[in-house]
Amino acid sequence: xxxxxxxxxxxxxxxxxxxxxxxxxxxxxxxxxxxxxxxxxxxxxxxxxxxxxxxxxxxxxxxxxxxxxxxxxxxxxxxxxxxxxxxxxxxxxxxxxxxxxxxxxxxxxxxxxxxxxxxxxxxxxxxxxxxxxxxxxxxxxxxxxxxxxxxxxxxxxxxxxxxxxxxxxxxxxxxxxxxxxxxxxxxxxxxxxxxxxxxxxxxxxxxxxxxxxxxxxxxxxxxxxxxxxxxxxxxxxxxxxxxxxxxxxxxxxxxxxxxxxxxxxxx
Amino acid sequence: xxxxxxxxxxxxxxxxxxxxxxxxxxxxxxxxxxxxxxxxxxxxxxxxxxxxxxxxxxxxxxxxxxxxxxxxxxxxxxxxxxxxxxxxxxxxxxxxxxxxxxxxxxxxxxxxxxxxxxxxxxxxxxxxxxxxxxxxxxxxxxxxxxxxxxxxxxxxxxxxxxxxxxxxxxxxxxxxxxxxxxxxxxxxxxxxxxxxxxxxxxxxxxxxxxxxxxxxxxxxxxxxxxxxxxxxxxxxxxxxxxxxxxxxxxxxxxxxxxxxxxxxxxxxxxxxxxxxxxxxxxxxxxxxxxx
Numbered sequence: 001x002x003x004x005x006x007x008x009x010x011x012x013x014x015x016x017x018x019x020x021x022x023x024x025x026x027x028x029x030x031x032x033x034x035x036x037x038x039x040x041x042x043x044x045x046x047x048x049x050x051x052x053x054x055x056x057x058x059x060x061x062x063x064x065x066x067x068x069x070x071x072x073x074x075x076x077x078x079x080x081x082x083x084x085x086x087x088x089x090x091x092x093x094x095x096x097x098x099x100x101x102x103x104x105x106x107x108x109x110x111x112x113x114x115x116x117x118x119x120x121x122x123x124x125x126x127x128x129x130x131x132x133x134x135x136x137x138x139x140x141x142x143x144x145x146x147x148x149x150x151x152x153x154x155x156x157x158x159x160x161x162x163x164x165x166x167x168x169x170x171x172x173x174x175x176x177x178x179x180x181x182x183x184x185x186x187x188x189x190x191x192x193x194x195x196x197x198x199x200x201x202x203x204x205x206x207x208x209x210x211x212x213x214x215x216x217x218x219x220x221x222x223x224x225x226x227x228x229x230x231x232x233x234x235x236x237x238x239x240x241x242x243x244x245x246x247x248x249x250x251x252x253x254x255x256x257x258x259x260x261x262x263x264x265x266x267x
Numbered sequence: 268x269x270x271x272x273x274x275x276x277x278x279x280x281x282x283x284x285x286x287x288x289x290x291x292x293x294x295x296x297x298x299x300x301x302x303x304x305x306x307x308x309x310x311x312x313x314x315x316x317x318x319x320x321x322x323x324x325x326x327x328x329x330x331x332x333x334x335x336x337x338x339x340x341x342x343x344x345x346x347x348x349x350x351x352x353x354x355x356x357x358x359x360x361x362x363x364x365x366x367x368x369x370x371x372x373x374x375x376x377x378x379x380x381x382x383x384x385x386x387x388x389x390x391x392x393x394x395x396x397x398x399x400x401x402x403x404x405x406x407x408x409x410x411x412x413x414x415x416x417x418x419x420x421x422x423x424x425x426x427x428x429x430x431x432x433x434x435x436x437x438x439x440x441x442x443x444x445x446x447x448x449x450x451x452x453x454x455x456x457x458x459x460x461x462x463x464x465x466x467x468x469x470x471x472x473x474x475x476x477x478x479x480x481x482x483x484x485x486x487x488x489x490x491x492x493x494x495x496x497x498x499x500x501x502x503x504x505x506x507x508x509x510x511x512x513x514x515x516x517x518x519x520x521x522x523x524x525x526x527x528x529x530x531x532x533x534x535x536x537x538x539x540x541x542x543x544x545x546x547x548x549x550x551x552x553x554x555x556x557x558x
Contacts, residue, residue, distance in 0.1 A: 142295055224392060
């Protein structure tokens with residue numbers, strides 16, 4: 001290997017380490033026995049996980065976060081898939097502009113979105129409710145689902161749909177029997193990303209969650225402003241592990257898809 | 268589908284098709300309109316109102332109140348530094364990922380995507396642990412005998428910049444990689460077979476062709492950095508004051524809706540303006556990675 005290439009690869013290696021270390025460093029620290037997070041920990045223990053599991057407040061917040069993440073991911077996937085299908089169907093300029101609207105939730109700075117949703121909910125009485133939390137996270141998850149499903153639909157040959165309909169199947173059945181199985185990996189990716197986005201969402205939750213419906217991230221954020229409690233290291237580890245799992249599931253679903261395409265070609 | 272009616276069947280079909288498209292789009296659009304567009308319009312309206320009448324007072328503060336323009340200045344400075352830093356770090360990573368073997372490039376992309384999907388709150392917290400007075404970075408430097416006193420790395424602008432750069436790096440790598448991957452390897456080969464040195468081929472062929480990715484990543488990172496909230500709130504230690512925090516303070520502490528609205532409107536105009544400028548060169552969908 002030439003020296004210039006060696007330097008380049010070395011630099012990239014260091015940058016990647018810098019990228020990954022802060023993500024995984026919380027894991028060993030969460031198993032520390034000490035109150036102060038030093039590295040390496042003086043000795044290992046699971047006391048912070050026990051503290052987390054024993055705390056009714058943390059458990060309630062976890063239940064709220066998981067419920068809202070599952071519900072909003074499912075709803076965002078249904079609405080987002082329908083929207084992406086329609087966007088793919090139409091070539092008109094007006095519809096293209098509507099697509100920009102659907103991307104707005106990721107473009108608008110999150111604090112402004114949070115303030116906006118807060119104003120609406122204060123007027124319609126949805127503050128500190130599960131319905132309110134789910135609706136807000138459906139909106140925030142939509143861009144991920146629409147993007148992912150659109151990519152899937154563009155790879156799909158529309159002639160297949162035409163054949164199925166000319167053979168007498170109606171549109172709805174065609175969608176479920178012919179289209180959906182082929183774009184399934186992109187729909188699943190969208191669903192998983194919407195789930196993670198809702199589970200990790202913090203800023204909107206700071207404004208609209210509260211009382212019985214306080215999310216895990218809101219509780220963590222508030223706790224962090226006061227002091228560095230190692231219980232948060234344990235919760236962070238669990239959240240990171242969930243993210244890793246989801247990314248792996250997405251990769252797996254994409255891989256199965258590719259494998260299937262290859263198998264079809266061979267047949 | 269035999270349609271026996273006086274109307275031209277293709278017109279009828281077209282109309283039915285359009286109705287279907289609208290019906291499928293409606294639920295998603297309603298959610299975005301109800302929870303985002305309507306409140307944004309309300310905020311814009313509020314920014315011109317005081318005591319039931321029209322006013323420009325909320326905007327006058329941008330000129331008269333030091334805190335306003337200093338906050339905007341600090342926010343733009345941080346966003347600029349973060350954008351330059353992510354570009355410098357992301358370019359070699361994307362370059363190596365795009366030119367490496369399939370297996371290697373998957374490994375590199377995995378190391379970029381995993382942090383991307385890890386909670387911003389968790390990553391900010393990790394940096395808090397790493398950078399604090401008795402944190403990992405200071406004890407490592409101390410252990411190597413490089414410093415006598417712990418460095419102040421957190422509760423200031425530096426800590427915010429480091430953590431924000433780390434969090435936004437994937438947003439730069441991914442569009443860069445997408446653009447570089449499309450550059451045909453033959454083109455580079457052709458360049459060098461025509462006698463260009465590797466450096467020359469890089470500057471004259473590769474770099475210009477990767478510019479769409481540079482632009483997409485730059486716009487994305489700059490705009491996201493402008494609106495950052497959690498990271499400066501946790502790592503800024505009250506000394507780093509970004510526009511998002513100004514909005515949140517005006518509501519949480521003072522219930523100043525007029526002030527919060529005018530700040531939000533100006534921030535939004537900045538964000539939309541940047542996207543508008545960029546979309547003159549590359550399509551918006553491409554910036555968002557939908558194509």
